[in-house]
Amino acid sequence: MFSVVIPLFNKAIYIEKAVESVIQQTYADFELIIINDGSTDDSWLRVTKIRDSRITFIDQPNVGVSDSRNRGVKQARFEYIAFLDADDWWESTFLEQMSRLIQDYGEANLFGSNYYYVKHGKARVEPKGLPDTFRSGYINYIDLYVSEFCVLINCSFVVVRKQAFVQMGGFKSNLRFGEDIDLWIRLALTSKVAYLNKPLAYSNQDVDGESRAVGRQTLYSPEANFIFNLAYLKSAEEESAALKRLLDGLRVRVLLPYYLANQYVSEVRSVLAEVDFSQQPVYYRRAYALPALLVRPYFEFMKVGSFCKRTLIRLSRTSYPSVV
Incomplete structure (x- = not known):
């Protein structure tokens, strides 16, 4: 049911943890597509040692995270695409609970879960502007994002319907910063968004700035931001x-x-x-x-x-x- 896409660029010390968190999912009906985007460290060597028949490995010259994810989606065989960054990881029930969210709120094209924000070695859940009683349901992505300016959805705790992704044109190839926010806004303006208010993923903020796929230490050109x-x-x-x-x-x-x-x-x-x-x-x-x-x-x-x-x-x- 799920095609999981992980773009990989110089994340040697993180990638094995990310992949293991996928392999250990309680929901086993998935394929995992790992796209090596021209890594210059030993990321590719480490990850290709992992043996699982559900993994597809793609090695390519560096083209950027947007094109890498788009290629993964093009390769995907299943209807729902789950993205995961190479330095983040999931709880073991992430796919299982996202499957239930899809079943319960099938009119949505974009599905997200709450997550742990990992900073200075500590994991916490930040306020998202949701009512205390909210457990799951359709959300107004724009209004909620404005209320707290805390990230609701990113590429490590999201599922997208493949058909909607393709209709939107996927991630814009020129963008290397904020390519995900750009896509979520486009999807939120044209279709429903469903959200599970339960932390099921870990967003790793302790990654060195030089190793981040998207990092505030890099001032990308206007064409790429x-x-x-x-x-x-x-x-x-x-x-x-x-x-x-x-x-x-x-x-x-x-x-x-x-x-x-x-x-x-x-x-x-x-x-x-x-x-x-x-x-x-x-x-x-x-x-x-x-x-x-x-x-x-x-x-x-x-x-x-x-x-x-x-x-x-x-x-x-x-x-x-x-x-x-």
Whole structure:
């Protein structure tokens, strides 16, 4: 029933854990497609040693995460596509419970679950704006995302109906940052979204910045970052106040590193000109109002602190907590 797609690029120390979390699923009716996107470490050597008849291995030159996932979907034999990043992992019942969600809410094309946010070796569940009594059901993806600006769905705790994925054109090949958010918004604007409010996956934030498929330490060119490529949503944004708030909120958050680094200045100014800053948090209003030279030291200090914490965790070899 499920085709699981894992794109792989230089994730040697993580990939085996990710694959094992798929193989150990209580729901066994799946295939696993692993696309090696030109890894230069020993990721491919490690993963191809794993023996399971349900795994298909694809080796290719580096083309980026969007095309890698699209190729996996093209190869997929089943109706529902479950994505998993190579540095994240699932609870053993992820596919089983997503199967029930699909059965219960079959009008949706996009299905997600809650997840554990793993940071500094600790796993926690962040508020998503859902009522305390919400267990599962259809959600308004746009409204909920705006309410907390906490990620509801990403490529490690999501299932997509293959037909809808193909109709949407999949992930945009040019995008290397935010390609998933771009697709979820497109799907949410055209079909229903179902959500299970139970953490079933682990989103690993302790990955070194250099190893991330999508990382805030890399300032991708405007052609490769979704936030510079939202013109196609202009009319929808004008009709929906919630979508406007969501896109503006994403703009100020994603563009701040560009602003501080004084990179792609004209493109950043053009996008920021669209933002209604009166609706943004004071934090971002002040950050953009002050000269970058005054704001930059604060963020440099924060980055140093984060690096030190990751280093201490690595040295102490703290294991990630598991949930029974």
